[in-house]
Amino acid sequence: MDTETGVTSLVEDPELVVRRRRQIVTAATELFSSRGFYGTTMKDIARLAGISAGLIYQYVREKEDVLLLVLLEVVEGYAQQIPRALEGVTDPLERLLKAVDAYCRVVDRHRAGTVLAYRSTKSLSPPRRELIKARELETNAFITAVIAECVERGLLRRVNVDLLTYQFVLIAHGWALKGWYFKSRLSLNEYIRDSIDAVLNGTLTAAGEQRHRELGAVAS
Amino acid sequence: MDTETGVTSLVEDPELVVRRRRQIVTAATELFSSRGFYGTTMKDIARLAGISAGLIYQYVREKEDVLLLVLLEVVEGYAQQIPRALEGVTDPLERLLKAVDAYCRVVDRHRAGTVLAYRSTKSLSPPRRELIKARELETNAFITAVIAECVERGLLRRVNVDLLTYQFVLIAHGWALKGWYFKSRLSLNEYIRDSIDAVLNGTLTAAGEQRHRELGAVAS
Amino acid sequence: MDTETGVTSLVEDPELVVRRRRQIVTAATELFSSRGFYGTTMKDIARLAGISAGLIYQYVREKEDVLLLVLLEVVEGYAQQIPRALEGVTDPLERLLKAVDAYCRVVDRHRAGTVLAYRSTKSLSPPRRELIKARELETNAFITAVIAECVERGLLRRVNVDLLTYQFVLIAHGWALKGWYFKSRLSLNEYIRDSIDAVLNGTLTAAGEQRHRELGAVAS
């Protein structure tokens, strides 16, 4: 079930289209990540992809299409890898842990792409921007469902599921966004474990909880 | 104590420099936010700032300088507002709550700027990028200290303080990053309260904790 | 007696060359007429001709060749149809009327091509331009001869035959050039009849002639 990208190619052979686009997207991802969308020229992409500048336009109508293809690959990665990691897992809490774990790992693999999504989605035309957002929301909806299941089974408190979803998403994305900060301090495994632990088990001690309640009483 | 920006001006009168730069930065922030750095021309900025295109170059050496000034204003906002919100507050846990609350509120006020920082910091030359990062780290260090205090006082478990810091930072930034998603679902107050609650008190029920432990036993 | 076009083909089979070129020229005439020479791409021509883009280059060495073939067909049409219309007609004045009539009718049939000749002959390289002009002059020479015959027989005044030739030519071409203006006002038959009438019988009344002579007397 291939994604409908809306990006048309002048070339007819579908296999060739796939192969060439992979070349183009691979090159573009690297360049966009290091120099940004506007800092990258079509010639740069062509050179790194090992093809002529003109050829790109047989597979894409304009530069923005390349960006769309790059970003779609990223969000497509999320949308596919996470459900796949849960196949066969039925325990709700385990599903949640696995989902977040998988999310963090996809992000780790597509680190450049994830950051790029934050930086460059706005460089897309609004309709295309929506396309990306929509696919991201699909992924979120999946996680939301996993959370809801946990709530229903009485494993999670009756929290705002949207917000909790988002907290997990931010944890995953965060690994890419602030990689420069964490890379030297923490392994991915530790990052995942500790981040999840905080959100699930909280971070207050018994004394802290006590104090927290007192403060809340004052505030209200 | 004005920040050393490294951006030089040809104009002598320091007051004028401040005034003009404010005009320029205000205009640029709006434009960069809506159209992005590359989508904004120096003429656009000049027009919105109500001055001539040439004049900008009396107060700034190049376009990138404008971006630097804009981003500095944002991180400067963080670095100043958060400590200010804690003045006179001594209780460690209260300080933590206030700090996160303040952070979220600065972000809310500078929403456009915060998003811009995510999108456009890479458009700066590396040394300038470092400048921004450094200031952001200052803010983080402040929060880290607040957290450490809570840990020392036995109010928080002995978590990885860096990671917890970062979790709070992401909560704050998250409000700006995914504003389009939350705005319609949640008030800022709710967002702050519930987000903090999850990280402090956790989200598992007693049954959930039990199950979590079992899963952990299996995993290890 | 085929015209020597100077356009060479890589294909040996002469029949095939003729057939393919007809396809190409037909497509090109339509496209050049509606979009102009530069507004038409080789791919456009190939598509409309129902062949592949590369194949055109088996029958033509460059794009300009196609234009030459198109324009040659037009002037060739003049050069052949007009004499044919006079076959068997011996009366000099009748020959003249028939010639002009035939010219107008060929133009009417090749309207697009005629206009194209005006617009695009300059897009040819000078030697090719000469080729077209030469063929046009052949047609003109034919008409000139018809006129000269009328003069010799005392049917026409001793006018400048070149200029009169040209006046008839312009009448014919005019039908194509300003078709947009006349089409709604006049039938081709009326156009031919009235235009010829003016040049042959003049348009002045007796009073007008008188006045014309007086003005001439003053002028000289």
Add this chain to the structure above:
Amino acid sequence: MDTETGVTSLVEDPELVVRRRRQIVTAATELFSSRGFYGTTMKDIARLAGISAGLIYQYVREKEDVLLLVLLEVVEGYAQQIPRALEGVTDPLERLLKAVDAYCRVVDRHRAGTVLAYRSTKSLSPPRRELIKARELETNAFITAVIAECVERGLLRRVNVDLLTYQFVLIAHGWALKGWYFKSRLSLNEYIRDSIDAVLNGTLTAAGEQRHRELGAVAS
């Protein structure tokens, strides 16, 4: 009363706009005439105009604007010079002769431009094309009026005035269109005199008229 061209300039000083545009149009007219619209690059124009390539775009929005300006100058020439030549002339026939004479002379001066109008008007977008046509029709309407006056005064036969107008127009344009043919054979004065003479006095002799009538009798 300046013509509304619809071409906007970024430069504010109107005098400068006029001066620069004159430079641009002069250069463009020469280049478009010799190499055609598509054979001329903006850099060519800039170089010949003695300005930088970018500067053109301060006075014009796109290349087509330059063509429009060039063509407008031509038709504007017609629309102004012809009426001017008739100022103070009241005799209807004299007005007609003067009008045609003036038309031929403007064309002679703008020969390149006139030919260009035939070649390149289609390179304009439809609305702009209409603009040019409209102005041309104004000129024609003027001549039509002069002819109608002659008819009313009984100086010209009751011919189709539109068609006669057009015949005169073609005579004028013809001087530019087929200049390459006539230049060596005829002076402009002879061309004008003889062309008008044919249309006014006709070219048949008495014998010719007789024969013409006989042929007409047969035809009908």
Add this chain to the structure above:
DNA sequence: AATGAATGAGAATTCATTCAT
């Protein structure tokens, strides 16, 4: 003979930056 993917030169246009006034 025919296809259509691939090449690469070239052109219009934009815009940061400079400079004369």
Add this chain to the structure above:
DNA sequence: GATGAATGAATTCTCATTCAT
């Protein structure tokens, strides 16, 4: 200090032409 006209490098995109199959 301020203006805005002028510069020119750089970029995207097109398309005639070639070439492997």
